[in-house]
Amino acid sequence: MLTRTGAAMACAAVALVALGVWADYPELVTLGLAAAATLLLAAVWLVAAPHLTVVREVRPHRVFEGTAAQGTLTVTNAGRRRSPPLMVTETVGGHRTTVPVPALATGDSCTVGYALPVTKRGRYLIPPVELGHSDPLRLLHRGQSRGSELVVHVYPRVHPLAMIASGGPQDAEGPTNSSAPLGGAAFHSLREYVPGDDWRRIHWGATARTGTVMARQVVVPDEPRQLVVLDTSAAPYSTASFEDAVRIAASFCVAAESTGLPFRLRTTAAVERESARTALEFLSTVDKDATGRGLAALPDQLRDVVSDTQGVALTVVTGRVEAVTAQLLMLLRPRFLSISLAQLTTGDPVARPRGVLAVSAASSDQFASSWNRLVLR
Structure with a gap:
């Protein structure tokens, strides 16, 4: 992809060649061809893309309004030649964050951290990062998407609130009902054993009487x-x-x-x-x-x-x-x-x-x- 400098160079090449032909001025044509040749060399430079491995982490995946999520990117040069300086672009909620990565020798790694612009509550789908590099004259730019999509939830800001004591104290052995959540300490009833139940809750007397393995159902007692x-x-x-x-x-x-x-x-x-x-x-x-x-x-x-x-x-x-x-x-x-x-x-x-x-x-x-x-x- 042409950069702004590359686009200006391309326009100059076309203009110089056209003006030189129209004015019968060989020097202008030569300058225009030189500009076109420079663009061609830049394209050849970008053909051999660096062989890089990229590991991206975002922590935490769930934050509250007003707190920051941090992105960490580790880039390793797994190729046989030195990689050029890179620009890593992260897009979050329509905002683009660009992080520079220096040139890397063969086998070297670089870890960069950056803040993600997730300030408002919402569910942010973060696309793969874009690794981009340019030729030495910054005429052309080539980008590659690496990694996978990530999701970050920004929760509403929470204030500490006192709860009103309604309905009496919580009692571990208080009244129960069938819709109460499992896992408490209060006995509610007997039911058939299902795989995964704690064997210590098997009621052997009921099992002997019914011929079916029965277990105690313990639940959280009724609470307000x-x-x-x-x-x-x-x-x-x-x-x-x-x-x-x-x-x-x-x-x-x-x-x-x-x-x-x-x-x-x-x-x-x-x-x-x-x-x-x-x-x-x-x-x-x-x-x-x-x-x-x-x-x-x-x-x-x-x-x-x-x-x-x-x-x-x-x-x-x-x-x-x-x-x-x-x-x-x-x-x-x-x-x-x-x-x-x-x-x-x-x-x-x-x-x-x-x-x-x-x-x-x-x-x-x-x-x-x-x-x-x-x-x-």
């Missing part, structure tokens, strides 16, 4: 379930406030998991996640839904999470709350252990639903400060 609902409809938000709402939803998910409370993340677009990692990966790419019903869809979406044997604490994250939405939350209040409302708005809240712990803030930082001050007082 945390349900975080992120409103993804477009109406309540500005562009900045939606980003803050995503950060707050992520903060509640991380806070629940760090305190050992089971939780679910749902959106008003009917997407659900049940672990911090999957929730954060989803929240790294979530966007507003211009056609969504927003919190008006809550009564239909929440029917399956409320039961007589399992308490649920609901947290709703949204933008500006109107009076109709406040009334809806008050109607839902008796069905939950508690309802918390995070409002991202720059003005005073339109409505404050009774019986709901509502905190209004203009940013996620202000919300975290106000929430912790209210909960920990």
Whole structure:
């Protein structure tokens, strides 16, 4: 590929030859042919590409907003001749980062590190790196793609949040149900043995009576379930406030998991996640839904999470709350252990639903400060 200098040289060669022929000026023709010959020699120089091996690493593959991901590239000259200086180009999210690699003797290696421009939340697909070198006069450039595609997730920034103690203390031998997660310490029932079960949990008495190998099913006992609902409809938000709402939803998910409370993340677009990692990966790419019903869809979406044997604490994250939405939350209040409302708005809240712990803030930082001050007082 022609560089800017090479393109100028090519234009000059054509112009000089044409002008020399038109003016019957052999010296101009000679200069034009010399320029063309220089381009030809540059092309011959690039025919013999260096034999290089490239190892690329990106760490970490998952970062939070405001932290850096680092790329490391190790280039080894596996050829029989000295490799020319190289330019390594990394493309991330439309931004190109160029890193120079010096000339390498046969068998020599060079490791270069560089920061990846992954500052905003998102899922970044990083294509193979491009190794490029030029002729000594920088007239032509040749690039080769090396390596494979990589994916980097940039999670929303997370604030430390205090969790509300709802539903009583966690008890390792408390009540259980069949939907509780496995792996706890509370006995729930007997079931047939399946390969992979711990043989120490085989119930030999039941096995002798039934003729089928039976095992004890131990689960995590019932605990107050945390349900975080992120409103993804477009109406309540500005562009900045939606980003803050995503950060707050992520903060509640991380806070629940760090305190050992089971939780679910749902959106008003009917997407659900049940672990911090999957929730954060989803929240790294979530966007507003211009056609969504927003919190008006809550009564239909929440029917399956409320039961007589399992308490649920609901947290709703949204933008500006109107009076109709406040009334809806008050109607839902008796069905939950508690309802918390995070409002991202720059003005005073339109409505404050009774019986709901509502905190209004203009940013996620202000919300975290106000929430912790209210909960920990």
